[in-house]
Amino acid sequence: MRIELTSVFVDDQRAALRFYTEVLGFEKRQDVPIGTDAWLTVASPERPDGPELLLEPAGHPAVKPYRDALKADGIPLLQLAVDDLDAEHARLTALGVEFPTPPMDAGPVRIAVLDDGCGNLIQLVQAVGGAL
Template structure:
């Protein structure tokens, strides 16, 4: 058994697609109409057959509440691995990404947390 798709709720699929592809560098794998919304997944440019990230519309009231509460509490919805957190922090900051936690050492990990502009906090980490 392996993880093939993981999802995050987003307020606006088009805005999220732009942020995750143009700012973070993920590659769009699927963009399929599903009625009012779309099945949009992205993958790492380094592993295009790897785990897909689904940009899930937060249209359901429970999804909206979940997303708002996590954001308000400062809890990241997911974590992305990077080779060098300080370097990634510097690069993303230059692109206008707002971090709520600068690179911080936590034991054997270095982490940072940013706002994805779509209602989520995302943590990046390196070991």
Template sequence: MKIIVTSIFVEDQDKALEFYTETLGFVKKHDVPAGAYRWITVVSSDAQDGTELLLEPNNHPAAQEYQKKLFADGIPVTMFGVTDIQKEYERLVERGVEFTMKPTKAGEVTIAVFDDTCGNLIQIIEQ
């Protein structure tokens, strides 16, 4: 068994797709109508057959509450791995990404946290 799709709730699917592809550099894998919304997934540009990230609409009240509380408490909803966190931090800052935590040593890893503009905090990690 392996993880093939994981999801995050987003406030606006179009805005999320733009941020995750144009700002972060992920590649759109699927964009299929699904009722009033769409099934939109993105993948890492260097692992296009890897795990897909579903940009799921937060239209359910429970999803909205979950998302708001995690954000308010400063809890990232997911983590992405990077090779060089300082370089990635600088690249994203140049693209206007706002970080709530700059690259910080945490034991044997270095982490940073940014706002995805769609209601979530995302952690990046360099191991």
């Protein structure tokens, strides 16, 4: 058993695609029209055969209260691993990405939380001493 796909709800699929590809550096994998939306996935160029992230439309009525509650409590919807948290923070900050939680030590990892501008908080995590 393995993880092939997971999803993140986004307010605007095209804006999310730009953020996740042009800012975070993922590659578009699938873009299949489905009515006014699309089956739209991205994946890490570092893992060509790795799992895909579905940029899923946030239109279902349950999504808004769920994401609002997570954001109000500062809970990230997604976690992404990075090799150098400080370098990623500097790179993304220079691109205008907002970090409600700047890099900090959290036991065996370093973390930071960014706002993807699509309705979600995303946690970046760097292993310290092989923790992940």
